Amino acid sequence: MTHLRSKRLSRPGHGKVVAAVLGLVAALGLGAIGEAQAAPPAQAAPAADRWTDRPHGFASLAGGTTGGAGGKIVTVTDQAALARYAAAEEPYVIRVKGSVEMDPFGTEIPVASDKTIVGVSDSAEIVHGGFTLDPGTHNVVIRNLTIRDTAIEGNWDCKDTDFDGIRLDTAHHVWIDHIRFSRICDGQLDIRKDSEYVTVSNNQFTSNNKTFGIGWTPNVRTQITVDHNWFRGTKQRNPSADNCAYAHLYNNYLSSQLSDGDPVWTYGNWSRGRTKMVIENSYYDGVQHPYQADASAELVQRGSVLRNTTGRHDAWGAAFDPREFYDYRLDPAAAVPALVKRFSGPQKRVGGPVVLHVPGAYPTVQSAVDAVPDGNDTPVEIAVAPGTYREKVYIPASKPNLVLRGTGRDRSDTVVVFDTPAEYGGSTGSATVRIAANDVTARNLTFQNDFDEAAHELKGEQALAMKTTGDRIVFEDTAFLGNQDTLMTDSPKLTTVSRVYLRDSYIEGDVDFVYGRATTVIERSVIRALSRGSDTNNGYITAASTWTGNPHGFLITRSKIVSDAPAGSFHLGRPWHPGGEPEAVAQVLIRDTELPAAIKTAPWTDMSGFSWKDARFAEYRNHGPGAGVTADRPQMSDADARTHTVAHYLKGTDDWAPYARHH
Structure with missing residues (x-):
């Protein structure tokens, strides 16, 4: 040498x-x-x-x-x-x-x-x-x-x-x-x-x-x-x-x-x-x-x-x-x-959490995920440098305890994006990122599905930016960009309860763009309802499919919904019964949140023959030009609201409290 x-x-x-x-x-x-x-x-x-x-x-x-x-x-x-x-x-x-x-x-x-x-x-x-x-x-x-x-x-x-x-x-x-x-x-x-x-x-x-x-x-x-x-x-x-x-x-x-x-x-x-x-x-x-x-x-x-x-x-x-x-x-x-x-000598810090850098030692996010051992019992952080990563990422159930972290100054600096529609693989196959593992956290990142419906002459086509089925999933300072079905928070099967917590994040879409059966809390975040050019119906924010045995479905709290759609042209949600499943009975509470003028005065609607009135839809103390109290807008009582908080939704049997470090 x-x-x-x-x-x-x-x-x-x-x-x-x-x-x-x-x-x-x-x-x-x-x-x-x-x-x-x-x-x-x-x-x-x-x-x-x-x-x-x-x-x-x-x-x-x-x-x-x-x-x-x-x-x-x-x-x-x-x-x-x-x-x-x-x-x-x-x-x-x-x-x-x-x-x-x-x-x-x-x-x-x-x-x-x-x-x-x-x-x-x-x-x-x-x-x-x-x-x-x-x-x-x-x-x-x-x-x-x-x-x-x-x-x-x-x-x-x-x-x-x-x-x-x-x-x-x-x-x-x-x-x-x-x-x-x-x-x-x-x-x-x-x-x-x-x-x-x-x-x-x-x-x-x-x-x-x-x-x-x-x-x-x-x-x-x-x-x-x-x-x-x-x-x-x-x-x-x-x-x-x-x-x-x-x-x-x-x-x-x-x-x-x-x-x-x-x-x-x-x-x-x-x-x-x-x-x-x-x-x-x-x-x-x-x-x-x-x-x-x-x-x-x-x-x-x-x-x-x-x-x-x-x-x-x-x-x-x-x-x-x-x-x-x-x-x-x-x-x-x-x-x-x-x-x-x-x-000198052995240190707890040195042998502590593993950090894998993308790019560098690992050229793609998926290659870093692949390096994590099955049955991983120690936190592993995948630090993703600023840039656009055009790839699909899958975190299998065998690789828990992961943190995906963008290292840029802003979440928009680090983008994971792909353009698969559901036509080529269904909702699961279309997802840019799919998380099946438990105990996964993502911070300071943007997830996007940039499938162009107009360019492909397809309308109403699912194209997910993110799908989760794991339990104890956390998104902090993250963005989810897409149109129909942008973010799906799900669970492995109907009667299995998975929990997802989003905070200080951004979600955009038009049709059913926050959907699934997982217990999902969206706190202190911005939800943008995109216009599809209609004067009367531009879409639906939520499409929950909560198991009837689960009292906690979607909670949107202390957040802000924004939209450039015409006044009175957007629904807060509709009940999704996958495959006509009668035991999937949507539960959605939107509370302490600002609503835009785009929200309809009758904001909940039926889906596939199932009446919204049979679902568990409610509001509590919302404000803004789209807020209101009418016969078509069920309001939660003060007493019930005390048991429908972030803590109640996420606690489970293990007292999971990912919000605690912020409160």
């Missing part, structure tokens, strides 16, 4: 772990951050999206390191599954949950290229074993795990065993991050035999002899960044770098050095062979030989804190300038102990 000479090569930004620590530094009163930059207030520090962090330093160069991004996500709880997915040819994001104990003792699982291995929360661990990356392996991320206990009692020097925590042999583009290594025999982390473009960050190296070695080659090829790590209770190789082309060590904390009285082989950092090493703003507390260099090597040290150190403090030669390769932000050395103690 070609050595780097300039940061003009592609690189992502510095790792976001810095952003996470800024607030802590400010709170501790530790002064300036980086070089002449004041710490922002704690509340100003942006939250780090730690799952999708890209590595900084050398692992970010020459194409970068993305691990299994773009591949499927799997969660493993045992050695067999971990080994199977780690060795697979295709990309995988492998989430390790709980404790995985290696058998036989000392097993090192081979990891193939294009893998991310990440612990779930801060409790995932590999016990009695580790990982190995064999020659040619590349693009690997290993994060947020404890790797421990391959040391054998009485074998401190590990002369009879070679069980490594993680070993790289001629691998490239690797990021090791937020790992806790403990009691490994021999090397906790060995980066060997011309491995290149490696970043080692935010780890804890504890209770070990030969801790972290780099080299084992006569060549001078390895480029490595080592930052924000905590070495405590370790004896040597913290790290030792032999024949590294470039070794950049900064903001590391070496403390509580384990010493057995050895005058030579108890040390901190060692620049060996022909290594060029740069050490910046690190903190050495009670360390023997904190940094040293062979006569043939170069070592530059600047800005570190030395406390109770003894022995060699070598610094000679020019080494190299890391900023010729990549940008980075130094924390002050005095702040390093507090920062590293808090933020």
